[in-house]
Amino acid sequence: MIEQTKIAVVTGSNRGLGYAIAKKLGQIQGIQVVLTSRNEAEGRMAQEKLAHEGVNTNYHSLDINSDQSVQAFAEWLKQTYCKIDILVNNAGINPTAQIEESSLLTVQLETMLSTFTTNVLAVARISQALIPLMKAQNYGRIVNVSTEMASFSTLSDDDYPLAPSYRLSKIGLNGLTAILAKELQGSNILVNTYSPGWLQTDMGGVNAPFTAEEGAETAVYLATLPDGSVQGQFFAEMRKFGGAIQLNW
Ligand SMILES: NC(=O)c1ccc[n+]([C@@H]2O[C@H](COP(=O)([O-])OP(=O)(O)OC[C@H]3O[C@@H](n4cnc5c(N)ncnc54)[C@H](OP(=O)(O)O)[C@@H]3O)[C@@H](O)[C@H]2O)c1
Structure with a gap:
């Protein structure tokens, strides 16, 4: 049987972790990556940089x-490829550096809402627009990018900032993953969420211990899971544990 090229979409792939995931997926034979960004000029620059690599x-x-934008993108995918095989929901925002984010008592509710809007509602929006294309071919791999700070087991841990807007949004993203997995049960569309670790990106800053490329490894693993693999799980970064292990919700 001739294996068809798999179409992989990475949201927010103009920089940071998304760029690294796009690069790693694009290096795999048989995968065509669609690089996406909200700012076209920046996305085109990233595309050129990847071509040089x-x-x-x-x-x-x-x-x-x-x-x-999401509807126009879904329509373009339909016209261009008639399908999507892999969706990496990487795009996200993190307002933790704002001073108000050090306390739930001072956090700006508008910030909480805008963080939830990008990190959770937008993933619901893109799921509604793109999963029908996966259903049509009964194949899909969806990777949601979360953080270990969203694990309930870390909430009382002193090692992490309180970061209420960011953590609640990623807890929401994990919940969305579990609900979607339940709905897609029995299909060959596997949805999982993972923590990439603390990374040297604009969001993670220069003091982070790991590169974006290292953070991309687990995304690639989950994006290329064989049929019949686990779904609806929360994974730790593989690098830290020498293999795929699940985190506590
Ligand atoms: N860095 C870390 O240590 C770390 C740790 C755990 C989890 N994560 C998660 O990993 C993901 C990527 O983080 P990163 O470190 O690469 O962050 P980053 O360097 O700040 O990049 C974020 C990306 O998301 C895009 N984005 C934000 N809002 C968007 C929107 N409305 N539509 C489309 N794209 C949008 C940004 O686009 P613009 O360039 O246009 O702003 C950018 O491409 C996020 O979900 C983050 O929560 C990161």
């Missing part, structure tokens, strides 16, 4: 917070 991608703009 030997990875050819296709590009389309995608602002996950915009109904119009």
Whole structure:
């Protein structure tokens, strides 16, 4: 049987972890990556940079917070490929550096809402737009990028900042993953969430111990799971444990 090229979409892949995931997926034979960004010029620059690194991608703009942008993207995917095989929901925001985020008593509710809007609602929006294309071929791998700070087992841990907006949003993303997995049970669409670890990106800062490339490893593992694999689980970064292990919710 001739294996068809798999189409992989990575949200927010103009920089940081998304760029590293796009690069690693694009290096796998048989995967065509669609690089996406909300700012077209920045996305095109990233696409060019990847081409210089030997990875050819296709590009389309995608602002996950915009109904119009997501619908236009879904339509383009349909017209161009008639399918999507892999979706990495990487795009996210993190307002933890704001001073108000050090206390639930001072956190700005508007910030909480905007963080939830990007990190959770936008993933629901893109799921609604793209999963029908996966259902049509009964194949899909969905990877949601979370954080170990969203594990309930870390909430009382002194090692982490309180970060109420960010952590509650990623707890929401984990919940969305579990609900979606339940709904997709019995299909060959596998949805999982994972923590990439603390990474040297604009979000993670220069003091982070790991590179974006290291953080991308587990995303690639989950994006290329064989049929019949686990779904609806929360994974730790593989590097830390020498293999795929599940985190406590
Ligand atoms: N870095 C870490 O230590 C760390 C740890 C755990 C989890 N994570 C998670 O990993 C993911 C990537 O983080 P990162 O470190 O690479 O962050 P980053 O360097 O700040 O990059 C975030 C990416 O998300 C995009 N984005 C934000 N809002 C968007 C929207 N509405 N539509 C489309 N794209 C949007 C950004 O686009 P623009 O360039 O246009 O802003 C950018 O490409 C996030 O979900 C984050 O929560 C990161």
